[in-house]
Amino acid sequence: MRNSPVIRIILGSTCTGAGIKKFAKIFGAILLFSIVGIGSAEACYSSKELEAEQGVRIHSELMVIGLTCMKMPEGQKLYSKYKTFTAKNASLIAKYETDIIAYYGKQGVAKPEKKFHTLRTNLANEISRRAIKMSTLSFCKKYSSHLDRALAMDRQKLRRWAQHVWPNQPTTEPVCVKIAKQD
Numbered sequence: 001m002r003n004s005p006v007i008r009i010i011l012g013s014t015c016t017g018a019g020i021k022k023f024a025k026i027f028g029a030i031l032l033f034s035i036v037g038i039g040s041a042e043a044c045y046s047s048k049e050l051e052a053e054q055g056v057r058i059h060s061e062l063m064v065i066g067l068t069c070m071k072m073p074e075g076q077k078l079y080s081k082y083k084t085f086t087a088k089n090a091s092l093i094a095k096y097e098t099d100i101i102a103y104y105g106k107q108g109v110a111k112p113e114k115k116f117h118t119l120r121t122n123l124a125n126e127i128s129r130r131a132i133k134m135s136t137l138s139f140c141k142k143y144s145s146h147l148d149r150a151l152a153m154d155r156q157k158l159r160r161w162a163q164h165v166w167p168n169q170p171t172t173e174p175v176c177v178k179i180a181k182q183d
Contacts, residue, residue: 043107044176047163052099053119053171055162059086059093060123062147068131069140078140081147092155096162103173119172126169 045053066082069075086093097116104112131139153161165171 044174045103045171046176048099049103049173050165050171050175051159051162052096052103053173054164054169055092055096055158056100056120057123057169058150058158058162059089059096060120061127061143062086062150064124064127064131065140065143065147068128068136069144072136072140075140078144078147081151085147085151088151089155089158092158122172 062082062085066079069078072078100119101112101116104115109115131143134142150158150161165175
């Protein structure tokens with residue numbers, strides 16, 4: 001090992017005790033940066049976290065539909081359906097929120113709950129921008145049925161819906177697991 005060209009370059013031509021210590025420090029630093037680099041490069045969603053973000057996305061979309069369509073004929077019923085959906089699925093929604101906050105905590109985010117609230121706001125804003133591009137009437141006609149469909153789902157069916165990645169709604173983090181994308 002002492003005759004290795006790499007070692008000689010790092011240590012110089014002689015392998016003294018000081019040279020070996022220098023090599024150990026350099027090697028340790030390289031190893032540390034490699035480990036730290038690998039950890040952040042592999043930051044990605046598991047299937048549980050994917051489902052959680054998509055579940056929060058679904059809930060946020062339903063909220064925007066309910067709020068946006070409130071002033072339309074029959075709009076109060078839509079907002080009431082959103083509230084019913086939220087109450088019916090409160091434990092699953094809370095689990096999704098907890099899963100995302102835990103993910104941010106594992107990633108070393110200083111304020112994971114704040115980042116979660118920013119995520120939820122961004123998801124709602126994304127859906128609101130879609131509504132702004134359409135007239136309120138067109139948006140409500142196109143999306144109000146989502147509330148009825150979501151409200152009719154049991155927990156398992158809702159979870160299956162949340163387990164999909166839709167091409168026009170990618171997740172905010174890369175996904176570690178291979179998930180079949182839906183058209």
